[in-house]
Amino acid sequence: MNRRRQIPKGILGFPVAPFTEQGCIDEKALNENINFLVDEGLEAIFIACGSGEFHALSMDEYRQMIDVAIETTKGRVPVYAGVGGNITAALEQARISEEKGVDGYLILPPYLIAGEQKGLIDYLSTIISSTDLNAIVYQRDNAILELKALQKLLGFPQLVGLKDGVGNNEQNILFTQNIGDRLTWLNGMPMAEVTMPAYLPLGFNGYSSAISNYIPHISRLFYTALIEGDKKTVNELHREIILPINKIRNKRKGYAVSLLKAGMEIVGMDVKNKVRPPVIPVEREDYEQLASIIEYAYDKYPRASKQER
Template sequence: MHFDGILFFPVTPFANDGTVDSGLAREHVASRLPHHPGGIFAACGTGEYHSLTAKEAGTVIGASVAAVAESGSKIPVLGGAGGPLGHALEAARAAEDAGAAGLLVLPPYLVNAPVDGLVRYVEAIADATDLELVIYHRANARFTPEAVARLAADPQIVGFKDGVGDVAGTQEVVLAVEATGRTDFQFFNGLLTAELSQAAYRGIGVPLYSSAAFAMAPAVANAYYEALETGDEGRRRELLDRFFRPLVALRDAVPGYAVSLVKAGVRLGGLEVGGVRPPLVDPRPEHLRELERILAVGNELAGGVNAADGELAVP
């Protein structure tokens, strides 16, 4: 499994009765495929994995797989697996049954475990499925370089996603895995609004990053990616200053807005994906107006797009 490009984390649409809307999930993913994501991570953080049953996660993943298959694309679709071990195992099997290519292993539920226990947690999920796994380094799932190198000895473990933000520590992980001789192991920047930190991560051998902004504003996310790839520092910094930095300031106003704002942004783009499930809350009216303003600026910077094509649009 290989990724090349922005990693897309779709939202999970809910119908008026609160159930997962698989048709809208398929439409959401299909509308972003023309923007060429490098991978699709369904039913993960932005997709509200924390609120989904294993069956619901499988439904969301299946919708993503169907959208990709219908387009004729070869973009890999991964699903989330984490939380209580029993739920993680059920989610892993549901993802495999839904046709996923791999799993993003999210942190276990609450407990602070020793590193050996975290390794066993990942290994237990790997034993439950034939899917390839990407481990997520964040919150109460903090892996040492030695632990990642140990996991990298298993060819089923194919990637490491950093959500901690310790650049020096991540550099140690990259070096430790390289020392094992693995050449196919992939490294991801998984910080919130990763665009703000990706230039630094590129310098330590972490070329990939997840973009929550891609779900609601793919043209803007791609404009940043292209500026980064081509070394256009003027354009990259303009996008940071006028779009991503204001977005981060708004995101930090309320806990959970990292997901809520993205889902609201998708709604502003014309796709009625519903609100977020508890314990998250939807943006307050004044925050929704600010998000609308930020998206309008991003739209302008990206050069203008067409709402009918599923691209960024704001009133």
């Protein structure tokens, strides 16, 4: 297949995995989540990834979430799925993703084991070569590549991007200076708006925005100000909204996921503050602090109407 090797850039949407009271995937809420992100102008949808509680999904739920994403987006934006964990499961997820017709996948770290560089190359090349889909490597946790290892993977045309969740910008400079635009570089750091001012000059022109699930207009305002050199707006948004949310996010392990659902519930979306163990729901005090920040964000920076967007 002569697939178009075009990579999403800009602000990337990572929907959550909404659950019903019975603990099943809430397809209606997921549809609303995805439509909200697409309508707000996010450039791509990454389904069943970290924000979508990839670690806690059954294979049937994985299929279900991809089906909802494909049906909801209707080709308006690219759809990427998460694959990873143990190699057998990752290959099955890659096969499912190809069958469902997604544009590509984000390869998350292997399960538990920290391998040598050769082992990581083998893991990634096995997944990348298993389909013709575009592949993005997620650099984090126990999947941290050295330059020579990443260069060895460039022989696969399917490899189109690297998403960095480590924050070692000395290494990122080595990557971007030696590899250049052969890959698209994405910032995947926790709450990427915090670090994007440091990543943009290195050639990272896209990032995953978790807060877009509930304040996407703030993400857009921030990114536009950043690329236009409007330091005043960037600094204001950092001080008043982004850093205060990040402070709450860092209070508890698992808030990277549950704080998104809390924010979505606060703005009136049909997503409950309900997550699967070992992640915990947002505690009441933190929930109220987040609600105050969101209220301030919408008051000071009103969301544009559909006609204005």
